[in-house]
Amino acid sequence: MPDIIQLLPDNIANQIAAGEVIQRPASAVKELLENAVDAGADEIRLIINDAGKALVQVIDNGKGMSETDARMAFERHATSKIRNIDDLFRIKTMGFRGEALASIAAVAQVELKTKRAEDDAGIYLEIENSFVKVQEPVAMENGTSIAMKNLFFNVPARRNFLKSNTAELRHIVDEFIRVAMAFPEIFFSLSSNGQQVFHLEKGTLKQRIVQVLGTNYNARLVNVQEHTDYLNITGFVGKPETAKKTRGDQYFFVNNRFIKSAYLNHAVMNAFDEMIAKDSFPMYTLFIDLDPAQLDINVHPTKQEIKFEDEKIVYAFVQSAVKHALAQFSITPTLDFELDGSIQNLDAVSKPFTGDQQSTASSSSLFQTFTQKNQAHFIENKSELKHWRDFYEKDDMVLSQTQARAGSQFSQYAPKTVSDAPALTDALLQLHQSYIVVQNDNGYLLVNQQNAHERILYEKFINAVAGKPIATQQSLFPVSIDLSATDAVILLELLPDLQQLGYALEPFGNNSFVVQGTPADVMHGNEKTAIEKMLEQYKHFSNDLKFSKREKLMRSLALQQSIKGGTVLALKEMESLLQNLFACATPNSTPNGKPTYMTFKKDEMDKMFGR
Ligand code: ADP
Ligand code: MG
Numbered sequence: 001m002p003d004i005i006q007l008l009p010d011n012i013a014n015q016i017a018a019g020e021v022i023q024r025p026a027s028a029v030k031e032l033l034e035n036a037v038d039a040g041a042d043e044i045r046l047i048i049n050d051a052g053k054a055l056v057q058v059i060d061n062g063k064g065m066s067e068t069d070a071r072m073a074f075e076r077h078a079t080s081k082i083r084n085i086d087d088l089f090r091i092k093t094m095g096f097r098g099e100a101l102a103s104i105a106a107v108a109q110v111e112l113k114t115k116r117a118e119d120d121a122g123i124y125l126e127i128e129n130s131f132v133k134v135q136e137p138v139a140m141e142n143g144t145s146i147a148m149k150n151l152f153f154n155v156p157a158r159r160n161f162l163k164s165n166t167a168e169l170r171h172i173v174d175e176f177i178r179v180a181m182a183f184p185e186i187f188f189s190l191s192s193n194g195q196q197v198f199h200l201e202k203g204t205l206k207q208r209i210v211q212v213l214g215t216n217y218n219a220r221l222v223n224v225q226e227h228t229d230y231l232n233i234t235g236f237v238g239k240p241e242t243a244k245k246t247r248g249d250q251y252f253f254v255n256n257r258f259i260k261s262a263y264l265n266h267a268v269m270n271a272f273d274e275m276i277a278k279d280s281f282p283m284y285t286l287f288i289d290l291d292p293a294q295l296d297i298n299v300h301p302t303k304q305e306i307k308f309e310d311e312k313i314v315y316a317f318v319q320s321a322v323k324h325a326l327a328q329f330s331i332t333p334t335l336d337f338e339l340d341g342s343i344q345n346l347d348a349v350s351k352p353f354t355g356d357q358q359s360t361a362s363s364s365s366l367f368q369t370f371t372q373k374n375q376a377h378f379i380e381n382k383s384e385l386k387h388w389r390d391f392y393e394k395d396d397m398v399l400s401q402t403q404a405r406a407g408s409q410f411s412q413y414a415p416k417t418v419s420d421a422p423a424l425t426d427a428l429l430q431l432h433q434s435y436i437v438v439q440n441d442n443g444y445l446l447v448n449q450q451n452a453h454e455r456i457l458y459e460k461f462i463n464a465v466a467g468k469p470i471a472t473q474q475s476l477f478p479v480s481i482d483l484s485a486t487d488a489v490i491l492l493e494l495l496p497d498l499q500q501l502g503y504a505l506e507p508f509g510n511n512s513f514v515v516q517g518t519p520a521d522v523m524h525g526n527e528k529t530a531i532e533k534m535l536e537q538y539k540h541f542s543n544d545l546k547f548s549k550r551e552k553l554m555r556s557l558a559l560q561q562s563i564k565g566g567t568v569l570a571l572k573e574m575e576s577l578l579q580n581l582f583a584c585a586t587p588n589s590t591p592n593g594k595p596t597y598m599t600f601k602k603d604e605m606d607k608m609f610g611r
Contacts, residue, residue, distance in 0.1 A: 011130035014076055014106035015155065020302075021103040024162060025052025026171035027302065028108075028148050031100035033179040036060035038081065038093045039144060041186065042202070048192040051165035052172055057147040064116035064144055067123050071135075074110075074127060076102040089293045094257065097298075101146075106130050107158070108151045114144040129154060170489045173197070177212055177485065178258035181251055181285055184208035197485075209236060209285055213249050214482040214511060217242060217283065222329040224286060226321040230313065231290035233321040237268070238283030239329065240275040245532035246539065248484050249283040255292060260304050264288075267315045271322035279533075284322070288314065420445065420599055421582045428574040434565035436574050443605065447597040449569065449577065450562050454590045456580045457558040461501055465550060470502035472517040481528050482512045487535050494538070497550050501557060505531075522561070533560045555591050 008016070022028055029046060036044045039062025049055035065073060072078050079098030082088060088096070104110060105127045115122030115138075126134035152159035162168060169192060176198065180188040184205045190198040200211050210218050221236040238249070250268075252259050272282050296307040308314050422438040422445055429437040436447040464470045483491060488511035495505055502519030515527040522530055537556035541547060547555070563569070569577070581587050581596060588596055 010076070011106060014102050014130050017076065017099060018103035018107045019158075021097075021099050022107055022151075024171060025056050025151055025168055026175045028052070028056045028100075028104055028151065029058075029172050030175040030179070030302070031095070031104070032056065032058035032146055032148070033176070034094035035100065035146075036062055036144070037179065037183055037186065038095055039063050041143065043187040044189075046176060046188070046190045048169070048172060048190070050193070051168035053151055053159075053162060053165070053168065055147060055149055056151070056172075057145065059143070059145040061141065061143040064119075064122070064142055065114045066116060066119070070112060070114050070123050070125055071132065073101045073112075074105045074130070074132075078102065088298060089295075091255075091292050091297065102130070104146075104148050107153075107155055109149040109153065111147040111149070112144070113138055113140055115140050115142050117142045164493075166489060166493045170486055173485045173489060178251065180212060181205075181208060182253050182256045182258060182287075205285070206236065209283075213283065213484055216482050221283075222325050224321050224325040226317065226324065228317065231288055231294075231317060233286060233288055233317060235284070235286040237272075237286070237322055237325060240272065240282065240326075243272075243276040243280040243282045244536075245280055245529060246484075246487055246536040247281045248486055248539075249285075250281065251285045253285075253287045254295065254297075254306055255289055256287065257297065257303060257306070259306055263311065264315065264318050267319040268322050271319045271326065275326065279536075281536075286318065286322075288318070290314075420588070420597075422578055428571060428578070430569055430574060432565075433568050436569070436578065438578060440599075443600045443602040445597045445599055447578065447581070448565075448595070449567070449574075450565050451590045451594050451596040452577055452581045453562040454558045455584055455587065455596050456577070457561055458554060458591045459584045459586075461554040461557060464502070465497065465500050465554070469500045470519050472499075472502045472504045473520045474504070474517040475515060475527065478514050478516050479527050480508060480512050480514045481531055482510075483535075485511050487511075488513075490535060490538065491531070493549065494553055497553050501553075503531075530560065558591060 021031065025048075029048075029052065033044060033046065036058055039060055041060035041062035043061045045059045047055065047057040047059070069080070075098075077098045078101075079096060081093045081096045081098075082091070101110075106129070110125075110127040112125040112127070113122055121137040122140040124134070124136050124138040125132055152162070172192075173190070176188070176190050180186075180198070180200055184203055184207065187202050188198065188200045189196065198212070200208060203211070206221060209221065217238060220239045220242045222239055224233060224235050224237055226233045235253075250265065252261055252264055268282065268284050268286070276282055294309040296309075297303050300306075420440060422440040430449075431437060431446075434449060436449055436452075438445050438447065460470070488507075491505070491513060492507060495507075498505060502517075502522075504515070504517040506514045506516060508514050513531075515531070518527050518530070534553075534556050537560050538552055541552040541555060590596060
């Protein structure tokens with residue numbers, strides 16, 4: 001028998017490795033933007049065609065590359081950023097794995113132009129399938145331009161996995177915003193199919209937040225500033241009144257690197273505690289800076305997850321820093337609400353603390369937490385931290401259990417028969433403002449009002465999209481809503497379906513929309529909340545691949561518009577609820593498979609009582 005093991009050629013090995021780093025156009029956007037930042041650029045332009053499937057190009061005015069470096073850059077494990085394993089724990093750059101360009105060159109066609117200040121001419125390279133096809137000098141400004149064309153042209157299976165243009169563009173905008181937020185001192189622009197989407201002038205973090213997330217945060221940001229021996233936390237949280245029904249405007253950066261952390265998110269939510277409604281989400285853009293030795297950023301190929309040496313301490317600091325900031329805000333006069341920009345910059349306004357207020361704040365225990373030496377130990381012993389893992393993990397568990405149940409439950413409540421239908425002649429009884437008790441031929445039904453209503457709405461929506469559009473009631477005073485760029489992209493995608501469901505919305509530029517009309521039964525004045533809640537629900541479903549866009553929309557609206565438990569119902573309302581429920585094709589469960597009612601048989605009751 002001959003030996004059978006062979007080494008893979010470099011281009012194949014790179015293609016395989018690329019799977020980890022470059023999953024979609026947005027991954028290339030992230031890597032190329034980060035390289036431009038690492039190159040010291042202060043102007044970075046991103047150009048996209050066809051949601052990045054045809055072109056992702058990043059042009060920077062950074063330090064450029066020499067001819068040899070330009071070729072080397074595309075080798076796997078080629079990096080100028082670390083030399084040995086110890087460097088990993090003193091990382092100051094965004095990149096260090098030396099994999100991005102090699103991966104991109106393995107799965108796309110790449111055109112590189114780069115020039116250093118000390119060179120007279122730049123160099124132009126064309127690379128395909130990891131091989132350099134063209135190399136020639138080029139006249140250009142200092143800096144680098146990398147164009148990635150036809151992503152996955154040589155891996156059709158991966159290309160087929162890409163989502164719709166709207167979905168891919170949304171990912172790109174997300175990545176763009178994450179980098180742009182972290183570097184307000186750099187100019188960024190994004191254009192897509194020749195249209196400018198973002199043009200972000202250099203400025204302060206505050207200005208960048210307002211540029212990116214919308215002017216409704218203007219004068220509604222609370223500064224977070226805590227400097228300790230162990231770490232620094234800086235940034236902004238939105239004042240409680242800016243909390244939205246949709247998650248999204250929430251950013252953590254650790255040593256300027258965007259990270260996802262449900263755990264730290266929990267710390268911020270905890271700090272807001274009673275100040276916002278339970279189902280709303282505050283804006284935050286927080287920067288946590290600490291000694292790189294306290295971190296392992298190399299736990300994930302795209303570096304969005306990191307490991308803290310001691311995450312409990314970070315949790316405690318984040319929570320206290322936000323609490324502290326909010327406490328200051330609440331004793332700050334609410335002067336700055338309607339003031340215009342020029343007045344706001346006056347010292348007296350921008351520094352609203354009087355000496356008295358300052359000493360009150362500094363004598364608070366929170367403040368002391370931060371000024372005490374060795375506060376790490378101090379915080380670790382705080383009792384509120386002891387059970388963090390309990391509540392944190394419990395939440396997750398409950399969630400996944402309900403999800404698991406939702407799937408299997410459906411069969412149990414599969415359509416029964418009309419014989420369940422109640423007799424509506426008798427008085428109806430509402431229990432706990434959540435349940436309706438009603439008699440039928442065989443016994444009685446206990447109906448959950450919210451679940452029942454969800455089913456009714458869902459079937460109404462199904463009929464609407466099947467050709468019986470729901471009438472729109474024109475608003476007398478159309479309201480406008482400002483969304484984050486990400487939410488705006490989602491909403492844009494949903495407009496035609498929303499129209500069928502009675503919502504007339506028009507894009508108004510700059511991520512805002514005008515609500516021209518809503519279905520008659522959506523209360524006027526509530527349009528904005530209704531849309532925000534719908535989007536939040538929609539995003540909740542959005543990882544669920546088995547549902548179409550429209551299905552997700554209908555389920556979201558049904559959930560969001562349903563009358564909630566705790567609502568008192570008049571007799572008439574209970575009657576029509578029951579009538580509509582039993583007119584449904586599938587009256588006995590919600591679209592997600594929760595029961596809408598339970599039956600209690602008279603036979604059984606008789607037995608129980610020995611009759
Ligand atoms: P990493 O960023 O992890 O080092 P990359 O594959 O992203 O790996 O890049 C490889 C190298 O190419 C970088 O270390 C850097 O020296 C060089 N490089 C990449 N992009 C640029 C750029 N826009 N300007 C200057 N040098 C760059
Ligand atoms: Mg890189």
